[in-house]
Amino acid sequence: MTIQTHITAANHSPIRLIIHGGAGTISRSRLTPEREQAYRQVLEQSLIAGHAVLKAGGSSVDAVIAAIVVLEDSPLFNAGKGAVFSHAGRNELDASIMEGATLMAGAVAAVTTIRNPIRAAHAVMTKSALVMLMGSGAEAFAAEQGLEIVAPSYFHTEFRWNQLQKAIAKNRVLLDHDSDYDPPPSRNDEKRGTVGAVALDRYGNLAAGTSTGGLTNKRYGRVGDSPIIGAGTYADNRSVAVSATGTGEMFIRAAAAFNTAAQVRLLHTPIAEAADNTLAEIAAIGGDGGLIVLDAKGNYAMRFNTKGMYRGTIGSDGIAQVSIFPEVETPSSDPSASMS
Ligand code: ASP
Numbered sequence: 001m002t003i004q005t006h007i008t009a010a011n012h013s014p015i016r017l018i019i020h021g022g023a024g025t026i027s028r029s030r031l032t033p034e035r036e037q038a039y040r041q042v043l044e045q046s047l048i049a050g051h052a053v054l055k056a057g058g059s060s061v062d063a064v065i066a067a068i069v070v071l072e073d074s075p076l077f078n079a080g081k082g083a084v085f086s087h088a089g090r091n092e093l094d095a096s097i098m099e100g101a102t103l104m105a106g107a108v109a110a111v112t113t114i115r116n117p118i119r120a121a122h123a124v125m126t127k128s129a130l131v132m133l134m135g136s137g138a139e140a141f142a143a144e145q146g147l148e149i150v151a152p153s154y155f156h157t158e159f160r161w162n163q164l165q166k167a168i169a170k171n172r173v174l175l176d177h178d179s180d181y182d183p184p185p186s187r188n189d190e191k192r193g194t195v196g197a198v199a200l201d202r203y204g205n206l207a208a209g210t211s212t213g214g215l216t217n218k219r220y221g222r223v224g225d226s227p228i229i230g231a232g233t234y235a236d237n238r239s240v241a242v243s244a245t246g247t248g249e250m251f252i253r254a255a256a257a258f259n260t261a262a263q264v265r266l267l268h269t270p271i272a273e274a275a276d277n278t279l280a281e282i283a284a285i286g287g288d289g290g291l292i293v294l295d296a297k298g299n300y301a302m303r304f305n306t307k308g309m310y311r312g313t314i315g316s317d318g319i320a321q322v323s324i325f326p327e328v329e330t331p332s333s334d335p336s337a338s339m340s
Pocket of ligand 1: 215
């Protein structure tokens with residue numbers, strides 16, 4: 001079933017933007033009304049920023065960047081400012097972006113001085129013949145491209161620093177917010193704040209992007225799925241745009257984003273079913289998380305096998321719909337009703 005009802009104009013695709021701010025165990029009892037409101041507000045700002053680009057005739061790639069920059073700049077999410085700390089006490093950031101029309105892609109990994117890693121991923125995609133740069137080389141490239149470079153301390157937040165101290169004390173490597181709670185949460189009692197966006201512009205082109213700080217207390221240059229094309233991010237106009245969040249190692253092993261797109265393109269699997277199949281494969285190898293998926297007709301799905309996922313969508317009508325918990329909050333934000 002398709003619930004797409006808004007067609008902007010003849011020959012114009014319906015515009016659509018979907019975002020996520022991480023999936024995990026997000027329980028109402030632990031999310032204070034003030035904090036929930038703060039998350040909702042930033043998610044809405046992100047949707048509005050991306051929508052403004054699409055509405056003005058901008059590209060899906062630019063809409064994805066606009067939406068993700070808002071989330072990177074917010075200390076609430078595990079991306080950009082607010083990213084978690086590595087064992088070495090650094091914020092090591094990963095991001096990727098992909099354009100569905102051309103299959104062009106760009107990514108950066110383990111960068112510590114680029115204010116908006118998603119912009120650096122975009123620069124790699126558009127200003128080089130390469131796909132992925134890491135560490136100081138990526139930072140030098142970003143500086144050459146005129147991107148904003150900040151002192152590593154820009155990314156420091158007290159909340160994340162305390163998380164690292166707890167993780168070190170317990171000798172644990174933690175997904176985002178894993179150490180928020182006292183007593184310590186169980187494996188399933190966690191939430192994550194990686195961010196991502198998928199967009200469809202009026203020209204019918206898809207794009208996807210993802211940005212993260214990875215895991216608290218990560219060591220040895222650990223990099224997860226978020227900057228890996230085909231794992232955390234994928235976009236192909238012939239099928240779908242996908243951004244993932246979850247247990248990165250399993251998302252890499254399941255080639256999560258490409259896996260989902262391939263099912264749609266080759267097997268013609270409905271998009272929500274494709275996402276669920278991928279999440280089931282991930283669950284079978286011990287992982288969990290969520291996927292946002294959007295096709296070139298504007299059909300979309302926001303699927304997760306955790307207790308909640310920060311997420312939202314906005315279409316041609318410009319009404320931002322934000323959800324956190326699984327329950328239906330408005331008819332058109334119902335994940336199970338908003339797919340083909
Ligand atoms: N997938 C991210 C990683 O493994 C973490 C997350 O989604 O929160 O780095």
